[in-house]
Amino acid sequence: MGRYLWLLLLPLFLFGSTVKTFKWNNGESFLTFLEHKKLPLALYYRLDKEDQKLTEDIPFSATCQMLVSRKNIIEQILIPVNDELQLQIYLSKKKKYIMRVIPIVAEMYHEVLYTEVKTAPYDDILKATGSKNLAATFVKMFKGRVNFKKDIKPGNPIVIVYNQQYRLGKYFLMPEVSGAMIEVGGKRYSVYKHTDGRYYDAKGAQYEKFLFKLPIRNARMTSGFTKRRYHPVLHRYRAHVGVDFGARPGTQILSTGDGRVCFAGYSNGYGKTIKIRHSNGLTSLYAHQKGFKKGIHNGSKVKQGELIGYVGSTGLSSGPHLHFGMYDGSTPINPMSVMKKKTEGFTGKEYRRFVAIRTKLDKIFKKTMGTKPVKRKSIDFQNTYYVDKDTFKVKTF
Ligand SMILES: [Zn+2]
Secondary structure: OHHHHHHHHOOOOOOOOEEEEEEOOOOOOHHHHHHHOOOOOHHHHOOOHHHHHHHHHOOOOOEEEEEEOOOOOEEEEEEEOOOOEEEEEEEOOOOOEEEEEEEOOOEEEEEEEEEEOOOOHHHHHHHHHOOHHHHHHHHHHHOOOOOOOOOOOOOOEEEEEEEEEEEOOEEEEEEEEEEEEEEEOOEEEEEEEOOOOOEEOOOOOEOOOOOEOOOOOOOOEEEOOEEEEEEOOOOEEEEEOOEEEEOOOOOEEEOOOOEEEEEEEEEOOOEEEEEEEOOOOEEEEEEEEEEEOOOOOOOOEEOOOOEEEEEEOOOOOOOOEEEEEEEEOOEEEOHHHHEOOOOOOOOHHHHHHHHHHHHHHHHHHHHHHHHOOOOOOOOOOOOOEEEOOOOOOEEEO
């Protein structure tokens, strides 16, 4: 673990070097990036297949950091691949560039927000927390349930229970809301996150309207979604930001939902790939195809369940399968969390599990309504932190 320490301390002890931030260029391949920065292309070619694939998951406009010496020599570059992993390129003591995949260090805090409506929930949550993401998540959760324009009145209480990650004292990534409530016209509206990652009301009815279907009939999942996994044998960090379905070559691939094809072409890692943008802002991805259905091209409109291509093994693939991804903007999400479920409502064990979650959150709502805690403003201690070498935690001096 100690080997990551120096890199975490870099913002503090720059030894005359400067940190420059830059955005990942959309559409730029990793090789072009290396070329532009005059870095050895061998950095890419030396990677194994899995890590080469990882370079294709760098979200467009990702914020990257580069440490440059006074003599204008690149000493380090950090490129986030997702919210848990980053690529690190650094100049070793032997003046050789080395690249590896390392975890991003952040701290998770459990928080409860209490606020009252003054103007509109979005603005009030933003004002109380400074988090646009939290405000937007809240509004999204109640969309279609509460008319924020019409029914809301000043003084209506809001409670949000969530986890927020912080990195170096600042908000990092999307908050994970486990429950929220708002009182409107004397009526309480609550939303609860179940163990399946979806939001439900008090009766267990589902909130999210956009439900997708599996892209393969009789699908057999061979590999699940993970943003960070430590490979115990290879001693490496891996990510798999999609799910794999094993299937015979030529098996039909169906569009997971209505939408418009926004990419139909070849990419190094993913091979023949189709991306479809859906009306709710999500984009689905279908990789390693043998071929596309005739007539499917960039801009094609497709319906849910429509044939778009055939299972193959193109790109960096170890055998015929469909790699199926789902993205919210450029952030990969678990595709299975937005698939339509067969049954409506909870029964048996699942129902008891939901009731337990609901009861726990209702208690927090009640307590918070009673105590009305004032949210601490997050302190920006960017310039006054250090990172503990054993715990990796950010501490103030
Ligand atoms: Zn895959």
